[in-house]
Amino acid sequence: MNWIRLAWQFFIALISILLLELFLMLAVASGHLDKMWALLQQTTFGAPLLTYVIAGALLIAVLVAATSYGLARYQHNQLTKRLSQLTAGQLEAPVFARQGEAETALGGDVAKMLEALRQKMIRLQREVARYSASPVVIAGETKEEILTQERHRLARELHDSVSQQLFAAMMMLSALRSVVNQNTPEAPELKQITTIEGVINEAQAEMRALLLHLRPTTLEGKSLKQGIIALLQELQTKIRIQIKWELADVHLSAASEDNLFRIVQELLSNTLRHAKAKTLEVYLKDLDTSVVLRVVDDGVGFDPATENTTGSYGLSNIKERAESLGGTAKVISFPDQGTSVEVRVPLSKEVSND
Template sequence: MMAKISKGMLSFYVGLAAFLTLILVMFSFLHARKISHWWKVLLETRIFFIPLILYILVIAIGFGLLAFFLISLFRRSLYGEIEEKLRVMASGNYDSPIVTKELPHSKENHYVTRIDKDLQVIASKMQEISAELQTLNNQPRLLEGQTKEEILEIERHRLARELHDSVSQQLFAAMMMLSAITEKAKKDQVSEAQQKQLAMVTDIINASQSEMRALLLHLRPVSLEGKSLRQGIEQLLKELQSKIKIELKWDVEDVSLPTAIEDQLFRVVQELLSNTLRHAKANELEVYLHEIDQNVLLRVIDDGVGFDTSQPKAGSYGLMNIRERIAAVGGMVKIISFKGQGTSIEIKIPLIKPLASGN
């Protein structure tokens, strides 16, 4: 029953009971002395210039606070390990020793023992679901003889080629023509207002070229093409470093992962780099990839403009696509961002052993 009532309500009831008990004791004492107007005595009697009723009220509040403290200690001792297990499970570590450890059986905590058994079952089910997700994601899904990824890859390469051959070339030609016009304007000593306008147009074209480079990087490449995940990520970062003025730091561990997870993580890194270039306006970018406690952990941090994660549309379509990719392999995405302070994206995917054939 106690588990169904909040600590605050229990403390309030204890304080109320203490207050009524003290009032009843004072009433009985004054009634025994044949004092009819007992409530006047409570209001008018003063100890150190403070009415007696206030002393009773403070004592009752003290009992309530004491009850709150004792209930908190009791519940912490009773449910502390359960809460710890729930926190670990919420972070995706279903096979952590903290989760798999069974609580000692006793008559005093039989209710907690039942909860612990239910958590063990939930953790086992979550492991099975994650393993099934990773297995299904690793199986090709054919559409008219081609997998979905093959169709997307062909379409991405087509779009990248068309953008490079048309828009990118036109932007380059426009930049060359504008450079010539700017030089001529300086020689002819045109007005300062016109030179500012030319500089503004130059900045716009430079920004458009940067946007185009980011789009091309996003569209190409879309697979590891025989490389390890570490090699693929480092190639992306080096290509980015050669095209864009941005300070890069990375620490990418050579982890051994199932093919499905490798492909999804590579595409996620590609998406995050594209988002950083197109939206973050960052000067520094950090990429970390490690295997920690049967989990692969990817972190991408930038010092860009950031955004308000509480807004429904925060992070745009790109981050929604990343969440879907990571959810497809049983992982979790944690985004921390503040306007003007940059963004940190942490991705954790459990490395679950394949299910036995007998299960």
């Protein structure tokens, strides 16, 4: 479409310039067409004057079309830059501070409409954050209290039943391996026992991840930084994985911090259950206008564009939680190259002081 528009601009400019030149020549000739035609046929530097007229018209048309295209491209880039920041939720990006640049490139009306849209989105973010901080009461209990009780119940049942059965199966396999080793050390059954032990070990790791996800559902009086560190330290004692973290001591509303903590839980659970990662990095930063949580692993990765991806349900929960705080969640992943999840939550004075 850009090439079509450029060609059309070039055609219009060329026709306009040729008509202008012919009009000027007719005015000079004052009705003497023969004289004008003879003038155009005169040779100058080895070429008729008409050739220079057409070449000059072409050159001017190219300059006019290129200038028009460059201006249109500049306007398009300025508009795209601002719309992409709005779409990504970067409502306090430095580009919005250059209002004069927007008015020059896009015009006063368009620049004012974009600024009005940005201010409206900021107000909506704050309203969403305030709403998420308000507890939803059902039958005398808040929704979060009901979910917490249900999580604890599921964790107890899984630990008392499935985890114990897996442990018992591993013990019986160990005893069976000892008996087989004593009687027939070269028995082919040993390979099958090893395979079964590997399956049970994977099931136990999956169960630990589930229990870790279900049990710590609140910060319980800790700051967000303290809660995440405690969660990561507990993870290190149960799973063989190298963990690195850099956490700022951010301060949000209690509901926002609790939601971010649960997002960390969800991300860790996805990593343990699906990523098969060897290293995990967790970052929490305060960027004045927003809080950024970033979790990176070196696991198997996946294609985010593919539907029904393993772990996609957990990622959809993370996106929903981020949106409930007026924020955004961005997932970057490639097969066999790991996954990076960045959650950005707006930080406003009204919310942070609640």
